[in-house]
Amino acid sequence: MRMPEDGPPTKKFKYTLSHHNNGNNGYVPEKILQEKRNLPIFPARGKIINQIQRLDTAILIGETGSGKTTQIPQYLLEANVNKNAIIAVTQPRRVAAITISQRVAEEQGTELGQKVGYCVRFEDVTSENTKIKYMTDGMLLREAILDPLMKRYSIVILDEAHERTIHTDVLFGVVKQAQARRKVRGIRPLKILVMSATMDVDHFSAYFNAAPVLYLEGRQYPVQVYYVSQYTFSSIVTLFQIHRAEPPNNDILMFLTGQEEIESAVRTIRDITRTAEENMAPLVVCPLYAALPSHAQLKVFKPTPKGCRKVIVATNIAETSVTIQGIKFVVDSGVVKAKVFNPNSGLDLLKVVKVSKAQALQRTGRAGRESAGSCYRLYTEQEFTQFSDNTIPEIQRCNLSSVVLQLLALGISDIVNFDFMDKPSAESIIAAVHQLHNLGAVIKENTIKLTPVGRQMAAFPLEPRLGKTLLIAKENNCLEEILTIVSLLSVDSVLVTPQSKREEALAARQKFVSSEGDHVMLLNIYKAYKAVKGNKDWCMENFINQRNMKTATEVRKQLYDICERMEFPIKSCKNDTTIIRKCLAHGFFMNAAELQKDGSEYTSLSSRKTVSIHPSSVLFRCKPAYVIYNELVQTTKCYMRDLCVVDPDWLYEAAPVYFKKKKPGT
Template sequence: MRMPDDGPPSKKFRYTVQHRSTYDGNNGYVPEKLQQERRNLPIYPAKGKIINQIQRLDTAILIGETGSGKTTQIPQYLLEANVNKNAIIAITQPRRVAAITISQRVAEEQGTELGQRVGYCVRFEDVTSENTKIKYMTDGMLLREAILDPLMKRYSIVILDEAHERTIHTDVLFGVVKQAQARRKSRGIRPLKILVMSATMDVDHFSAYFNAAPVLYLEGRQYPVQVYYAPEPQSDYTFSSIVTLFQIHRVEPPNKDILMFLTGQEEIESAVRTIRDITRSAEENMAPLIVCPLYAALPSYAQLKVFKPTPRGCRKVIVATNIAETSVTIQGIKFVIDSGVVKAKVFNPNSGLDLLKVVKVSKAQALQRTGRAGRESAGSCYRLYTEQEFEHFSDNTVPEIQRCNLSSVVLQLLALGISDIINFDFMDKPSTESIIAAVHQLHNLGAVVKEISIKLTPVGRQMAAFPLEPRLSKTLLIAKENNCLEEILTIVSLLSVDSVLVTPQSKREEALAARQKFVSSEGDHIMLLNIYKGYKAVKGSKEWCMENFINQRNMKTATEVRKQLYDICERMEFPRKSCGNDTATIRKCLAHGFFMNAAELQKDSSEYTSLSSRKTVSIHPSSVLFRCKPAYVIYNELIQTTKCYMRDLCVVDPDWLYEAAPIYFKRKKPGT
């Protein structure tokens, strides 16, 4: 294969990959099985050419199919060839589960303990050391590091992986890394190399954004996949998915595993229960089904079940969110069932509502899902939508930055010293309305002042120091002034992790009865505080957690999050004080942080009206306030399903809301 010469790099060139069994990068201490697995990856024959190209380029776009080995191998190749010049190689991932699991695999391949030569850094968890040279991290964590060091001087190579997913942090990171590269070049500091990687993306768009960066194509082993469309539109994609699953299971031999795409944790858990129930009552001659859920909130030990080899004579069914589209490679998949939907956040800057909605996937996402069936041999994909419906899907996923609340982004950019947000170098600019709405929200929280340019206030600078959503950061600052930091730290920590409540369908009544001792008529936040107090009183006893249907792993995580948030408070010299049993003070602090998320009970109705948008909203059935009707509540988030539901609620006094933001409420007390 002819590669470009040492002159100006050509815009595009292609690596043709074929299997070879030679290997020249053996560290000597890595088990032979792992060495052989690395040699067998599609990327291996192109190793030398990849190293040569990255050595000579400042920026490159690399397209390689899922399973080609790009995420695990390229950082190792660059380290072994010392392209990093002894500095750190950063590899960003959109999801923490990918950052953690991939770093574990690479540490194993490098024959090193995790946290030494290879480590990872995700929100509230840093498993690295001064010896770390390959660092997997979420894009949000690298962005936070850039606030303290805009030139990213610790890094010589930044690899932006799964770039096509276009998370809100990834899009901001594109501009920040690009700016750091230019500044280092102009100041004569060690160059920063940027490598943008994905399985699929709009390469021309990416290349143009990164100053006409050349595109490197890595061809992997992709086998043909037979695509089947639904003959007519499906009204219930979950039901259709389960029906399709059992149709496949009845006619196909075992040991051909199935990957089913659904939208979220609750939906997946419900589907898993249904599949298991049907399996128990099925005919005896049917092969056993091993059903594994897979979503970001799932504990690590449960996620690992997905990767275990399927026992002979059985079939594994993985019911997953879009986390399984690209971030992880699962062996043994022969069939994919694509529901054609995904859960996405959609922000309306006019109403100020940030809703979690189920939306159609893009064509690019549908192709990614289909490809999962052709990793090891020919496979099949069952699309639960018609071919005509597919033709009306958008070509690419709308970047998150164009459909989300930008308050965190604006706060981070201001903390980076970037005040001209409108003209920031976004790959795809969010609407001016969204940016203005974010500035208004931060202004209402006291984080910015609007003068000739937008500037952070001292309060805003303190808020930016916390890896939290701005409203939670503001609540912590209010707690400092009201001498209840201990309690608010606990509540904020529990809101920052996945649910600590376990409600198995088979033991629902038992779980609800056990939870009664923690329930508070003042809302979900106070209940969480009561759970934490009980957990600490028994020193995190596993038996206590099981008896009370509490997720011990998530409680441990919340405890670690609390410690890290407290460390930040300590560095900022916040007084560590408790208000004891004065829950009114706690609720008042929450009202001051979340006054924009307030709702009022409608007269002669069980429904509520959001005070910010005047939209009709309801209390989510999972809330302790579901059967209560307090006059005023604040909520953490709205979720749109059959109704617009409020989740994580707290009872508040309307006077507190007015006191928190008299201008926001137009000098009119709520309720008058």
């Protein structure tokens, strides 16, 4: 490939300044136009357009906050590089896709869903007029199942590529293949732009056929890094040490692992603040995690009131996906929640692991966006040297059953030789094929083929086991109920259990509790919620998260629509919860556990690993002989979450070959 003409014969070059006018069509306030002009990317507008116009594929490195995610799609639209077709911009997280599209619509002076829109799982805010479409990588992948050439798009921007989510990695191969096929067939070319704040550029460039790397210079100030000496301080202790020593209006970003830990930390910080000495500046505490609705996320972007300090308690979403103004201090716990799959045992765990050096550097950089800052690392310098250089791509540490199902639905049967940037192990691919085979989704002949059941499962944007459960429910005339349960399992917990009101919350929920397990309890909650038409006061009285219930209702509607399109009879089993549990056993027989003979713990039937009932489950104080679970979470123990009591005969009936003719319990 020819290298950029205005640079030496190397894949790397830097931009020089050149100003261009903005081309907004709708009314845009002068304040927003000025903010756009002030972005580090603005002087390079002309060069970016010129380079992308002449290249098939490019890799663009630009620091978080440079403006690449919001501005580049607009520049390409305004210069008509897209040739009137849609520009797709993928994001690993729905949060980013929604919030960024809102901002870009505002900058374009257009209503969201018109010229600028977004598409995430269970939510499509686009129209026939949409030209810039922000979407999760999973949604573009699902579109590719129906249209492998991606003919609606002339430019695909793969943003935050360094995150290497499982969908992003598959999408790399699918988009690359679509580009090549379009070229062979003489169809309008597909441009690919891979963007990130940080990545192994040589690895990416080599994968994308020696694509040139464009460097966008941003603004970064020095950050003083502090390590703990010998032991790990609590994040909250460190936070208050900074708060006491530093003047207000210098905000703090604290990295924790997940929603539960963040919500707990936010409550603790607020409780301490209420009893703190009077001369301490007030704290504005904001959580930030992927499941938080967009209106709640927007609070982190609001200017901090004068004389106050904002504290943002976030997951790794704040490493690169979003830029928050005013951050002066970062508190880095040094850990992140990650999925880890063992193909030999079949165990899929969500566990807390150490960050990579690349992630630690990203976190540190958040403190130097606008001025010099400080990062407090809650680990020793010696520990840091032992961190891995880069994060292991999710595709090399995850259960691949969803990926294999999607690739087969795309018509790609030779999974082992698919063009992955970093190939998953053969064991992981084989384990995924076995899992799909056990679910009846594939047949193994000379090649692996989707069965009619597998094709129906692929139609649902769900994990294969949930898709199979829906199909079993159709046969057993309880699709109404299973649609509800699957929808509630597809969103974050609808239960609110504040530490300060734990007993009160458990007492209020007692009327929904079922001795048959969490799935039946969720069904009871949903029925009661619908009966009161989603009343806000009712949700508060019963410690139910109204936001997540609304989301689950929207998810259910989408799944209901898919079922109607597929002409499934949507029937109710009324109060027959036995048939509901039987359907769940048929979908989740690989996630079954039996009570050990001494009655203390459980043993997973697939891996023979010792597992325990999570304290949040309604079965926590019970000891049913057999249960199925939705997921395993590794903390102090290996816990099963979302449990259902099942009969061992149902498990054997679901998969006699899987249980090798030996019935559970014999």
